[in-house]
Amino acid sequence: MKPIDVMLVDDHRMVLEGLRVLLEPLEFVAVTGTCTTAAEVLTALQAHVPDVLLLDINLPDQNGVDLCLQLTQAYPTLRVLALTTLNEKSYVTRMMQNGAAGYVLKNASPEELAEAITRVHAGKKYFSDEVQELLLQPTPAAPEIPVLTRREKEVLALIADGLTSHDIAEKLFLSALTVETHRRNIITKFGVSNTASLIKLAAQYQLI
Template identity: 40%
Template sequence: MSAPNPIKVLLVDNHPLVLDGLKAILETYDHINVVGAAAGARTALDIARNAAPDVVLMDINMPELNGLDAIELFKEQSPATKLLMLSMHDSREYISTSVMYGASGYILKDVSTEEIIEAIETVAAGGRFFSTGVSDVLLERGDKAQKTKALTTREQAILLLIAAGKSNKDVAGTLDISARTVETHRKNIKKKLGIATTAGLTRYAIENGLIGG
């Protein structure tokens, strides 16, 4: 269905073939108006100031200023513009960071033209869009986040110390509780998270951004 006003789209990708290909595809749609194409985020920010795009379709991996850092600059300088990230990577870290920084969507470079158009339409209308593989990764993270919320503050503190390689005795000394109490908490944490080993707890903490990897 054609929109009364075309959706103004700015393309950002440091690969000329990708940029030209996207531009050629999008220009075949009457309800989409490509207002600019840039090989870098800083150039894109300059274009956005004048063109006021509705949607910026931006690659994550770019030299100088990467797409993730550019999200924050776009949110500051062009707050009405929606950010739709384009990537070859279905990395949980990239996806969750994009969302945290303020992107409205995340699509993989191998999706169909129809999915790219749907993504642009959805975020332009104020919605969120994640391509299928991305949604699966997000749902997996969401399940884990819910489990983390189920931990008490004390359990989260103990999880962090365990993940940092502390023994029960060390944890007990740090939190001024008995080693037996620490062991009880450790068992409860494993039960709540469905994790059987200490190594698994450490991996869980890293994957959920509780400690650095």
């Protein structure tokens, strides 16, 4: 059976050599190229497209996430397997959205790496155990942005500008008591206890 043609991409040559040493004893894998930058990958693929490409996310000249999309669009038969230290859900989901066939952490055993290569070459997906656990964790719900009336938005903007209730009352032709009522309502809607917290949260919600 023809060995699985594998290309290695990592910006550290010691890592590349280590991967080569791990994979060379495997009869069903043939390492046919190594690259340290995105530019090298793009040049190498013009001459030869492997079956599986092990791709580090941290490259010096281009983000591996963006490069993954570029490669999978240009070479539909290429199976990209992320090999990285980045154990974060956002990276995993973005890599998969960009066409990666799997995601393996660099602390993987040689046996796991071999299995990952075999699985993605067969058209399946592969995730390290730690990555699978990460994907099963619930995504925090997006914060619910308070709904403000037009007048409350005006008052909030002026509070953020540092105006006092008296200044706001004069600017909006309202009574100071009315402004204080709006201020209390806004603070209640945001679930905060003071003006500083209100301004900070409003800025996070991009309301000011």
